[in-house]
Amino acid sequence: MCGLAAIYAYSGDAPPVNEAALAACNARMIRRGPDAEGSWVSGDGRVGLAHRRLAIIDLDDRAAQPMSLTDGGPRIDITYNGEIYNFRALRQQLQDQGQEFKTQSDTEVLLHLYRRDGADMVRHLRGMFAFAIWDEEKRGMLLGRDAFGIKPLYYMDDGKTLFAASQVKALLAGLGAMGRATPSENPAAHAGFFLFGHVPEPLSLYKDIKALPAGTTLWIDGGGAERETAYFDISHSLAEAEAMQSGATDLGALLRDSVAHHLVADVPVGVFLSAGLDSATLVGLASEIKGASLDTLTLGFDEFAGTENDEVPLAEAVADCYGTRQHTVRVAGTDFRDDLDDVFDVMDQPSIDGVNTYFVAKAAARAGLKVAISGAGGDELFRGYDGFKQIPALSRRMSRVPGGAGLGRALRSLVQPLSALGMPPKAAGLMEYGTRIGDAYLLRRALYMPWELEAGIKGVLDADLARAGLQELDVLARLDDCQSPVPADAGKVAALEMNFYMRGQLLRDADWAGMAHSLEIRVPLIDRPLFAGLAGGLAGGNGPDKRAMATTPATPLPNAVLNRPKTGFFVPVREWMSGDSSGDRGLRGWAQKVYQAQA
Numbered sequence: 320m321c322g323l324a325a326i327y328a329y330s331g332d333a334p335p336v337n338e339a340a341l342a343a344c345n346a347r348m349i350r351r352g353p354d355a356e357g358s359w360v361s362g363d364g365r366v367g368l369a370h371r372r373l374a375i376i377d378l379d380d381r382a383a384q385p386m387s388l389t390d391g392g393p394r395i396d397i398t399y400n401g402e403i404y405n406f407r408a409l410r411q412q413l414q415d416q417g418q419e420f421k422t423q424s425d426t427e428v429l430l431h432l433y434r435r436d437g438a439d440m441v442r443h444l445r446g447m448f449a450f451a452i453w454d455e456e457k458r459g460m461l462l463g464r465d466a467f468g469i470k471p472l473y474y475m476d477d478g479k480t481l482f483a484a485s486q487v488k489a490l491l492a493g494l495g496a497m498g499r500a501t502p503s504e505n506p507a508a509h510a511g512f513f514l515f516g517h518v519p520e521p522l523s524l525y526k527d528i529k530a531l532p533a534g535t536t537l538w539i540d541g542g543g544a545e546r547e548t549a550y551f552d553i554s555h556s557l558a559e560a561e562a563m564q565s566g567a568t569d570l571g572a573l574l575r576d577s578v579a580h581h582l583v584a585d586v587p588v589g590v591f592l593s594a595g596l597d598s599a600t601l602v603g604l605a606s607e608i609k610g611a612s613l614d615t616l617t618l619g620f621d622e623f624a625g626t627e628n629d630e631v632p633l634a635e636a637v638a639d640c641y642g643t644r645q646h647t648v649r650v651a652g653t654d655f656r657d658d659l660d661d662v663f664d665v666m667d668q669p670s671i672d673g674v675n676t677y678f679v680a681k682a683a684a685r686a687g688l689k690v691a692i693s694g695a696g697g698d699e700l701f702r703g704y705d706g707f708k709q710i711p712a713l714s715r716r717m718s719r720v721p722g723g724a725g726l727g728r729a730l731r732s733l734v735q736p737l738s739a740l741g742m743p744p745k746a747a748g749l750m751e752y753g754t755r756i757g758d759a760y761l762l763r764r765a766l767y768m769p770w771e772l773e774a775g776i777k778g779v780l781d782a783d784l785a786r787a788g789l790q791e792l793d794v795l796a797r798l799d800d801c802q803s804p805v806p807a808d809a810g811k812v813a814a815l816e817m818n819f820y821m822r823g824q825l826l827r828d829a830d831w832a833g834m835a836h837s838l839e840i841r842v843p844l845i846d847r848p849l850f851a852g853l854a855g856g857l858a859g860g861n862g863p864d865k866r867a868m869a870t871t872p873a874t875p876l877p878n879a880v881l882n883r884p885k886t887g888f889f890v891p892v893r894e895w896m897s898g899d900s901s902g903d904r905g906l907r908g909w910a911q912k913v914y915q916a917q918a
Contacts, residue, residue, distance in 0.1 A: 321384070322348030322371035322834075323398040323472075324493070325451035325483040327460045328364070329541050333479035335364030343496035344482075345369040347489040350665065351400070351834045359385040359396060366453050366460070368398040373837055375584050375689055376402065382424035388434065390419070393456035395430050400485050401448030401470045402841070403428065404580035409443060433461070438536050441550050445580065445847060449531070451483055459540035466551035467845050468520065468533025468822045471667070471830055475502070475528045481539050483531075486667045487523050502527040504918070510788025512914060513780060516671035516766045516906075517823045519797070523668060524918060533822060551847075554814040558804040560854030570863050571871040573852045574843075578604045581692060581843040588690040588841075589614035591679055592645075594633035596869040597694030597703075599880050601843060603872025605692065606641040614686060615643040618679040621651040622891040636877045648682040652895040663916040665835035671766065671910045673828030675890045677835055684836035691833070695825045696844035699816045700853060701865045702809065703885060706816070710759045711808035717753030744771060756811045757798030764820060766910055769794065779911045809860025821845070 324344040326336045341358055349356075352371030360367045370384035388395045403409070406425035409432060414420065418431045425446075432440040433452055438461055447469035452461045462483055464472045473490060474483040484490045491501060502525035511519040521530040531537055534551030582588050582605060590605055592598050592615040606613050615638050619631040631647055638645035655674070662677055676693075683691045698704050745762055748770070752762040762768070767776075769789055775782030801818050802811035826845070833840035843849070856862020865885070869876055892909050 321373050321400045322351030322485045322489065323384075323400045323449065323451060323483070324348070324367075324369040324485070324489060325398060325453075325460065325462075325481070326367040326493075327453075327481040327539065328366070328479065329460075329481060329539060329543050330479035331541075333365075336360050336367035337493075337497050338367065340493040340496040341367045341369050344484050344489045344493035345371060347492040348484070348486055350837055351485060353837050355380070355383050357383050357385055359387070361453070361455075366396075368396055368451060368453065370398045373689060373839060375586055375839060376406075377422055377424040378585055379422065382422045382426060384426060386424075386426050386430060388427070388430040392434055393454070395433060395455065396453040397426060397430055397433075397450055399426055399429060399448060399450040400472075401446060401450075401465065402583075402839070403444055403446040403448060404583055405443075405445040407583075437461075438463070438538065438548065441536060447841070449485065457540065459538055462531055462537040462539075464531045464533055464535055466534045466847050467553075467817075467826065468530075469826050469830075469842060469845060471827065472531045473523060473528055474531060474537070475525075476539075476543075476545065477527070478543070487525070487528055488667055490528055491525075501525070504784070506784050506788030507791040508788070509780065509914075509918065510772055510785050511792050511794070512669050513767045513772055513776070513785075513910065514761070514765050514769070514792075514794060515819060515823060516910060517827060518668045518670075519792075519819065519823050553817045554801055554804045556850070557810045557814055557854055557858040558806065560851070561806060561810055561858035564855055564859075568852075570853075570867060573849050574600070574868065574871050575604055575608060577843040577846040577849045578692075579608050580846070581841045582609060584690050586689045587614060587687070588692060589616055589646075589683055589686065589688045590643075590692045591615075591683075591694065591840075592617050592634045592637060592643075593694075594630035594637075594880060594883065595694060595697075596865050596876070596880070596883075597697030597844060599634075599637045599876050600697075600869050600872060601692055601694055602637055602641055602643065603874060603876060606643065607873050613641070613643045614683075614688060615645050616679055616683050616686065616688075616691065617645065617647045618675055618682065619647060619649040620889075620891050621649055622894045623889065624649070628886075628889045633877070633880050633883065637880055640877050641874065646682055646686050648678070650678045652891075654678070655892075655895045661835070663913070665831055666913070666917065667831050668827065669910075669913045669917040670824065670828055670831075671906060671913060672824055673832045674892065676828055676832035676840070680833045680836045680838045680840065683838050688838065690839045690841060692841050692843060693829060694844060695829060695842045696821060697865065697868065699813060699821045700844055700850070700857065701863060701868050702813070702857070702860070703865045704812075704816065705885075706760070706763050707809055707812050707860075710756060710763060710812050713749075713753045713762075714756050714759045714808070717750055717759075718755075720750060720754075744768065755799070756808060757802050757815065758795060760802075760812065760815045760819075761794065761798060766907065776911065779915060805858055807859050810858035813857050 355372040358369040368385040403425040449470040449472035508522040617634040752758040
């Protein structure tokens with residue numbers, strides 16, 4: 320895991336690469352890679368690459384970046400963030416074809432693979448990645464991002480120069496070093512945050528900065544012609560898998576294969592352990608595969624000690640079951656308040672989640688780890704959320720009501736004032752937003768509903784900005800586009816959860832919160848071969864569930880964990896904010912506080 324930055328002055332009348340800007344961009348990402356830093360600027364000053372290194376595979380200095388390939392053909396340069404879990408198999412394949420290697424790194428494999436396959440190289444990669452590759456012969460730059468968007472990559476183009484980096488704040492630092500103003504705000508991103516609790520990609524808070532979409536490459540050459548090419552799409556993959564009736568033949572084999580690949584490292588790998596089935600299953604499988612004692616890390620909260628929300632006792636039972644080196648850390652409100660400024664600083668884009676990951680990553684770093692495995696993605700892959708049943712059920716019921724959404728809008732305008740008397744705000748939109756899967760998903764997941772944002776949020780979100788953002792975002796159309804390729808209701812919900820909550824919330828939070836402590840977080844349940852094996856059943860709603868997943872370890876999970884009812888992972892933000900006099904102390908109050916610190 321690392322940080323990357325790239326500048327390409329592609330226009331003939333563009334100024335050369337500003338090396339101070341490249342350095343400032345790289346410096347802003349020091350916590351992404353404290354082990355080493357490097358930069359390279361082409362002889363003509365048109366291209367600059369920079370890198371911050373967190374050394375995990377091939378710890379030798381020769382594996383540092385940016386890295387160049389000059390033997391056997393035209394020069395190619397790369398700066399790259401992530402891990403390619405199948406790099407050894409790819410390396411062997413390339414060696415069999417006559418390629419020679421100087422390092423044991425996955426970075427060098429990417430260079431040779433690009434020389435052989437060009438942009439199609441991404442179709443061979445199993446892992447999480449974002450990269451910028453400079454092709455001297457073609458005089459162009461290729462940006463690429465992994466299929467699920469596990470690793471971030473943002474870019475901006477001013478019409479003469481392309482800038483790219485792993486963080487929005489790194490790009491802002493580079494612009495500041497050039498004496499350029501912060502880009503204007505993006506209304507759709509600001510409204511999107513208050514709808515979803517995160518900034519929906521490819522948006523950022525700034526109009527000129529966007530995320531390269533997951534599963535996409537972008538090519539830009541001297542003509543300035545940008546061309547985004549999608550090589551993977553969750554929704555269409557689900558639709559194709561359902562049509563082919565493809566599904567897992569051996570769930571245990573699929574899971575073991577993914578976990579084994581995610582354990583590849585030249586440093587110790589730990590596992591985040593809660594009382595949930597996802598992390599407990601991963602601990603069981605990782606212990607089985609590794610065959611040696613494993614480090615596990617559990618987060619508890621002082622406010623929950625001795626209550627049903629305390630996950631520590633069950634997590635420690637799992638650790639005892641598999642003989643791990645267990646690290647339990649309890650966090651109190653004072654810890655939260657002491658670290659709050661740092662949380663806001665490292666949070667690249669506003670998010671209402673990730674605080675739990677921030678603190679467990681902090682514990683992992685203190686335990687001497689650089690890599691930890693997370694169970695993120697399990698609820699999406701194995702239909703663990705209640706919404707997989709409740710959203711289709713609501714849609715079926717509401718679609719039978721005469722008048723549909725039109726009548727719902729009229730009723731909502733009548734009953735909406737009752738929210739001031741204690742009626743849940745979303746209840747007013749039950750009929751209006753309950754008739755279609757995408758709309759019902761928004762009703763379930765939204766932090767604020769669109770009609771609430773139209774008036775703005777007093778002292779926080781300007782009403783004009785909110786209305787402009789809602790119009791530009793066109794959230795219902797986005798949701799409809801996401802789920803419409805998938806025929807079955809269960810598949811539609813899976814597409815929505817994976818494209819919005821998993822990608823926009825879980826993966827972004829894992830990145831910024833882990834990188835805050837120079838910790839690489841890996842997600843074996845968000846893996847292309849595993850997804851391919853399960854996609855048919857997931858799309859049709861008849862694939863393996865969480866219990867089937869949890870029975871795959873050879874040594875069974877403790878019964879208390881295996882039979883525990885599904886619960887969320889609670890973080891006591893409300894209690895921690897009890898001394899805050901700013902107003903709403905619930906999730907909405909936290910969202911407002913986050914937004915004001917970031918916007």
